[in-house]
Amino acid sequence: MLADINSSELGEFCVALHPARTAEFMEGLTADETWQVLAFTDQQTRVQIFSYFSAEKQEEILSTQDRETISVLVAEMAPDDRADILQDLEPQLLEDLLNRIPAEERRDYLRLSQYPDGTAGAVMTSEFAKLGADLTIQQAIHEIGRQSEEYETIYYLYVLDDEDHLLGLVSARQLLEGMRNPSTKLSDVMETDLVTCAPMEDQEDVVDKVARMDLLAIPVVEDERKMLGIITHDDIIDVVQEEATEDAHQMGAVNPLGETYLRTSVLTLSWKRGIWLMILFFFALLTAFALEAYDNNLTRWVWLVPFIPLVISSGGNSGSQSATLIITALSRGHITLNDWLQVILRELWMGLLLGTGLAIMGYCVAVFFPGVESLHAALVVPVTLLLVVIAGTLTGSILPLVFERLGLDPAMMSSPFVAGIIDIVGIVIYMNVAIWFLGMPPVN
Amino acid sequence: MLADINSSELGEFCVALHPARTAEFMEGLTADETWQVLAFTDQQTRVQIFSYFSAEKQEEILSTQDRETISVLVAEMAPDDRADILQDLEPQLLEDLLNRIPAEERRDYLRLSQYPDGTAGAVMTSEFAKLGADLTIQQAIHEIGRQSEEYETIYYLYVLDDEDHLLGLVSARQLLEGMRNPSTKLSDVMETDLVTCAPMEDQEDVVDKVARMDLLAIPVVEDERKMLGIITHDDIIDVVQEEATEDAHQMGAVNPLGETYLRTSVLTLSWKRGIWLMILFFFALLTAFALEAYDNNLTRWVWLVPFIPLVISSGGNSGSQSATLIITALSRGHITLNDWLQVILRELWMGLLLGTGLAIMGYCVAVFFPGVESLHAALVVPVTLLLVVIAGTLTGSILPLVFERLGLDPAMMSSPFVAGIIDIVGIVIYMNVAIWFLGMPPVN
Structure with a gap:
């Protein structure tokens, strides 16, 4: 395919579309072919397209193509994307690439890579628009127009003092609105009540x-509001999706992978599942x-066995349904620990309603089941079902609340875990209801 | 508390903080108190703070406070927030409020509310910055500075023709960068390869x-790129969270609620759970x-029963673990249907590994279990465990793939559902392995 197309066409292809789309079109090419196509574009477009490749493809290109040109590309990447991809490389390749990129970018990588996965520091970028408080709106607009290519967003501009302490925020919106009074100082219009986060x-x-x-x-700030970086809306969406996946895995009794399914080896995956299975x-x-x-019960009344x-x-x-509802409501902030009484009462009601429904169906089946002696004996099944479902809804709702109270992740109360606990409770209830209705069996 | 504070202090309190924080501080007040405090602020701040209240609080205020002042507030709200809150009101109150707001806002509400929940139309807002293609950058900046208060975002500016057909997009970034050549026309700088979505x-x-x-x-566009509205980054985050919750519910065998846990009545909730329980x-x-x-098996070898x-x-x-992994990987786009063979082979391997692990533990227990006749008889337990775990990983991975292939939501293959299917398969495997190792029991 490459042979048929001349270079200007390829160059045009790369800039005509949104870089994410171009990246998608190229996903089918090999690392060599991709690199050849990218050679026809300017440096900036190349970096943008590269950032949208899948992690697999990025890694393949970095480890197979010419180190010198690769290092230029790496130096130009957004700091947070760069940190993500470099962290996955072979130690030797990483060291070589780090040695080839400018000292500033190298230090930047080392700073960003010190924050563990899952912290604000690990997703922040160190490139943000900084301005002095003394600038006027006119000067600020001029400054931004000049430097904007370097920054991931210029919609929020951060006002810092000489030692990088965060003083305030001016939005691009305020700048555009402020065009009517271009000599106003930033310190007069900036917001100072800012929502910030710590790197850890x-x-x-x-x-x-x-x-x-x-x-x-x-903004991500250290002590005394010293500014380290920012986390932008697109990274927030990625984090929301990542956290949702982790919660889903935990609720399905799989330890979070930290990688995509296909990139996790069968051995690692088996371990992350095996620990819970055990x-x-x-x-x-x-x-x-x-x-x-x-x-003795079961030998005396064999018909009890199929109902186990x-x-x-x-x-x-019913327990895992309750656990799912309570865990998601807690994580979304729809309920808090203060609602515990209301939650438990609601689950008790639901247990009664659902349990009664299943009990009626269960009784109809038990009455006609082979081996069941009488209508009275058949009552064992519905009474057990009612009690077990109530035990299920209560356990399923109380366990996540207790975990939240203890400061642990309620998502660890996975469906299979809750079900495992109810299994034992269920058997004990079943056997005691049987003794209650059928009498103690003879000891043999 | 209100009596002790004078009006200027209250007014100051309302504007000093980010509206979301002010709203949080006021969450504990009654509807009457909240409305009294809001009376001390200007109209714009009042609308902003109100938008950050919980849906419960908004509804309470709308239904209890003076209709005339309420309708002024409703008219000023962002169109998408307004549509969300109005849809939840009593029909009578809704009609009354709609009659009191200006015709333009009423029409806007009726247009937005026609799109069903879960579609792009239902989350879009109709207020976005529109510009003509003939404007210069200078004129555009002037225009935006003048009108910006009306729009939810001015960071993306849409270039439309006279009949609202979308021609292109100019970002605020491009405007600021373009300050060097202020007489350039928008049509010369706008992006025309736009990603759009349809209202349904x-x-x-x-x-x-x-x-x-x-x-x-x-941008949300109809036929011929006629522009209806936009969906902004903050609404996207809300949608991601909402969809993650729905998926989690479905994977826990609960039909999506469409409301928060506490706002869903016990009866509705019982129905959404009951249908799956049945x-x-x-x-x-x-x-x-x-x-x-x-x-006959179970009567002859009673020790088989406790292992059921x-x-x-x-x-x-193991089946619900596989289902969880495959469902999340499909929904995140980490695997596609084309990966089916690789997925099944991986799950087969994991089934072998995990099954062997459980089999070894199971054999150790079975050997010492009361009533088990011999080491040979005890083999029934490990062999069954190995086969059942493999059946579990295969069923748990194949079912979501089949559902995806059929165009259904793979999340419907919930953990309990997969577990329910494996239960039957597990019993059949268990009993047949028992016959294989122990021989056919005598017919009585």
């Missing part, structure tokens, strides 16, 4: 602030021993 | 576009009948 702050908390305040970007296995073992303890999965799955399912 | 497009697809392209806002109940019934069919929950929960748990 959990990225989830940062997202909450930005989402609640509808911000375009949030914990759940021990719960299931307890259930096995609980059943063993009621051996029905009983435990009804409890497990 | 699924909001999830809109989010994907915005996230992939790192956009600040996306479906899962029927799966569990099938399991019961499957067990009944193997009645262990077998089905191991399959269910």
Whole structure:
């Protein structure tokens, strides 16, 4: 394909579309072909298109193409994107590339890469528009027009003192509106009540602030408001998606991957799943021993056995529904710990309603089930179902609240985990209801 | 508290902070008190603070305070926020308020409210900055400075023809950079390769576009690019969070609520859960009948019974882990249908690894379990566990892929649903492995 197209056409192709679209079109090419096409564009477009490639493709290009031209590209990348991609490289390649890029970019990378994954520092960029408080609106506009290519956003302009302490914020909107009085000083129009975050702050908390305040970007500051960088709206969207995926994994009893599914090796993945499967296995073992303890019941009334999965799955399912609802409501801020009584009362009501529904269906089946002696004996099934479903909704709602109260992540109360706990409770309820309705079996 | 503070202090309080923070501080006040405090601020600040109240508080204020002043506030709100809050009001109150606001705002509401929840039209706002293609950069800046208060964002300026067809986009960044050549026409600098969306497009697809392209806002256009409105970055974050919650609910076998947990009535919630509980109940019934069919096995080898929950929960748990991984990877775009073979092979490997792990633990327990006749008989447990876990990982990965292929939402393959299916498969495997190792039991 490349052979057929002349260079000016390729160059045109690269600039005609939004860089994200160009990147999409090129996703099918090999690393060599991609690099050849990119050679026809100017440096700035090349960096932009490259930033939109998938992490796999970026890594492949960085590790296979000419180091010298690669290092120029790396030096030009946005600091946060650069830190993300460099961190995934082989140590040797990383060192070589770092040695080839200018000292300023190298220091910048080392500073950004010191913050652990999941913190504000790890997603911030160090390129933001800085202005002095003494500038007038006219001067500020001039300054921005001159430097804007360097910054990720110029819609929020940060006013700093000589030692990079954050004094205030002027939006591009204020600048445009302020054109009527171009000699006004920035210090007279800047906002000073700013929402900021610390570099070690959990990225989830940062997202909450930005989402609640509808911000375009949030400054990351150290002690005494010394400004380190900003996190922009597009990175916030990425973080929201990443956190949602992690929560979903945790709720499905998989430890967060930190990578995409296909990029995680089968061994790592097995470990992240296996640890939970083992914990759940021990719960299931307890259930096995609980059943063993009621051996006599089951030998005497064999028809109780087929209903075991029905009983435990009804409890497990209603419990995991409750856990899902409470975990998502907690993480979205729709409920707080102060609502605990209301939550538990609501779940009790739901347990009663849902339990009654299942009990009616269960009784209809039990009455006609082979081996069930009488209408009275069949009552064991509906009464158990009602109690188990109530136990499920209560456990499923109380456990996440307790975890939240202890300062742990409520999402760890995954559906399978809640179901595992209810299994044991369910068996104990079932066997005791059976004894209550059918009498103690003879000891053999 | 209100009595102690004089009016100028209250007015100051309202403007000193970001409106979102002021709104937070006032969340504890009653509707009457809130309205009294807001009376001390100017109209614009009042509208801003009001927009940040929770939906509950907004509704309470709208339904209890003086209709005439309320309608002034409603008329001034951002069109998309206004549509959201008005849709939740009592029909009578809504009609009364609509009659009191200016005709233009009324028409605007009726247009926005026609789009169903979950579409681009339902989240867009109709207030965006429009410019003619013939304007120069100088004129555009002047125009924006004059009108900017009306628009939600002035960072993207849309160039339209006389009949509102979208011709291009000029960013505020380009305007500021273009100050050097203030007489350039907008038509010479505007971007024309625009990413747009249709009003009936699924909001999830809109989010994907915005996230992939790192956009600040996306225009909503009808046929022939007639522009209806825009969706801004802050609404996109809200949509991402909302969709993540819906997916989590669906994966936990709860139909999406469309409201927060506490605002959904217990009856509605019971219905959204009950429908799934019933479906899962029927799966569990099938399991019961499957067990009944193997009645003879269980009477002959009673020690098989306590392992029933262990077998089905191991399959269910590994299956719901796989389903969680595949559903999230599909929704994030980390895998596509083309990866099906790779996904299935990986899951097969993981099933082998995880199944072997559980089998070893299971055998150790079975050997010492009361009633198990021999080391050979105890083999039933590990062999079953291995096969059931493999069945679990395969079912959990294949079902979401099939649903995606059929154009259905893969998130409907919830953990409990997958677990329900594996339960039946697990019982059948267990009983057949038992017959294989222990021989056919005598028919009684």
